[in-house]
């Protein structure tokens with residue numbers, strides 16, 4: 183078992199490129215997508231083409247600027263249309279006296295969000311307008327706002343653990359998703375080493391040797407586990423200590439990472455069970471794995487995906503469970519107890535997939 | 549010591565091996581010869597306990613290895629047809645790995661590695677990666693890996709296929725040495741008749757899953773024909789001599805060739821003295837006399853209707 187493990191390690195020490203690439207990719211992807219797109223509010227160009235356009239723009243941009251979720255900026259009509267056409271902005275807003283138009287090139291997921299945001303602002307203004315008639319709404323707005331600072335009825339929303347609800351942080355979510363996702367490839371390719379050994383005859387040499395079959399599998403799988411866990415750990419440690427992300431209880435996160443790695447080893451073994459050759463494994467694995475985070479809706483804020491079939495499929499893969507548990511630890515300070523159900527699911531996946539996988543692999547050879 | 553009994557293997561509905569009976573005695577070197585797809589590798593896989601036969605049995609020292617493969621595995625070395633090595637590791641690292649899985653003790657392992665490297669003549673390149681080796685050198689390391697635990701029975705599956713003559717000679721030398729000096733029993737599979745002729749005490753010829761002939765070289769050659777062919781080169785043409793030779797008992801046919809005669813005679817016929825006397829009498833000098841030696845290749849062609857390398 184140790185010999186098998188060492189041989190795999192030597193191979194990777196000699197050619198560590200793949201693992202390094204996956205580590206770099208998961209960090210870069212987080213920095214690029216996590217910070218720019220999701221960290222900052224998206225920019226929405228606004229303009230008006232009415233005769234009294236300047237006036238209208240002035241009036242609305244002032245109110246729109248209050249939005250925290252979106253970054254509205256004044257532009258010329260041409261510039262705005264160009265941005266939308268070229269995809270630089272997903273939407274632009276055309277302002278009118280008491281109305282607006284949303285301009286978009288595609289039915290992007292951000293459209294309903296922008297719509298909702300801008301609708302709120304406009305209807306608020308309309309309500310105030312209705313109260314004061316023709317007059318300027320500035321004064322009454324001030325009154326309403328100061329009243330709302332100390333409303334007679336106060337409802338406070340608290341998180342389950344009693345603390346304040348932190349804002350959901352898409353950047354942190356993507357950090358975990360990319361890190362866990364990239365590790366899937368590393369682990370999968372290593373588990374595929376078993377299939378490679380079988381094809382090139384090394385497996386037969388092992389069978390003829392005094393090494394038991396269990397030890398042959400354990401040697402390979404243990405190595406896959408270690409290298410996958412090593413990758414995730416290095417990436418998370420870099421995020422925490424070098425890039426200064428606040429990940430929270432790192433020991434607990436590592437624990438989830440370890441159990442996640444186990445379950446991915448099993449998943450790769452299960453896929454091996456269905457596919458005969460290492461080439462097929464690589465082909466299917468690399469085309470199938472990238473669909474998991476998409477189907478699981480992990481690139482979007484939680485709750486975006488509501489299709490029950492997709493939700494069910496997402497539940498079958500460890501990625502969603504592990505990402506959720508880690509996110510809960512980081513954002514909500516979840517304890518071991520809070521995530522124990524998720525951990526149990528991951529362990530269940532590990533046991534079931536490994537059992538089926540090894541059985542399929544061995545049956546085929548018989 | 550090692551024998552198969554009505555060994556058969558069917559894949560789906562293709563009979564790859566059909567009722568094969570063969571044996572290898574202790575210290576014997578046995579060849580298994582056959583064209584592509586004859587079923588050699590399949591037979592070898594079953595003999596080395598890697599593949600379960602559909603029917604039949606393999607006995608090692610009288611015990612079935614199918615029920616209990618441990619006994620044979622301890623003393624068995626198998627050189628697979630493919631290169632079963634880690635390409636990214638060096639020759640030494642590969643041998644170290646295969647030594648470790650055979651649980652050779654740390655103290656002995658290094659000397660064993662050097663020993664097998666020397667045997668295949670690659671001691672000076674042991675630090676280099678397998679993927680930088682030529683096909684022939686890979687095959688030599690492939691053999692070395694099967695020798696680390698000093699097997700008493702060595703099965704080689706086409707160890708010389710597609711390699712340079714130097715590597716090939718090295719491999720043949722190694723196998724011969726193992727057989728002669730270490731009394732290793734050898735089962736050697738090949739496409740190449742000359743190798744088997746050189747190396748093996750006995751040969752099995754396999755085609756379409758069955759053994760079509762077996763025996764030592766002369767036994768196999770005797771299959772070919774009951775006649776021998778001779779070429780006689782003479783100093784001059786002599787009608788009388790030809791007639792005289794034709795009259796000899798057991799001589800079946802005499803043809804004139806460019807510079808002499810071709811005589812086809814029954815095996816072990818005694819026509820030589822008559823020929824010599826006849827030539828003396830006619831004043832004809834015998835310049836050259838040669839028996840045409842049929843090769844096992846000819847036997848093979850005769851048996852299977854195809855040449856070994858197609």
Ligand SMILES: Nc1ncnc2c1ncn2[C@@H]1O[C@H](COP(=O)(O)OP(=O)(O)OP(=O)(O)O)[C@@H](O)[C@H]1O
Nearest residue numbers: 559562564582583584585586587588589590591629
């Ligand atoms: N796993 C398998 N499944 C199905 N058919 C097989 C399998 N292995 C071998 N065969 C078939 O059995 C026959 C014998 O194959 P085998 O490899 O034993 O031949 P061989 O004599 O070793 O040929 P070669 O000289 O090309 O190595 C071939 O027709 C081959 O296609």
Ligand SMILES: [Mg+2]
Nearest residue numbers: 588589590629
């Ligand atoms: Mg073969």
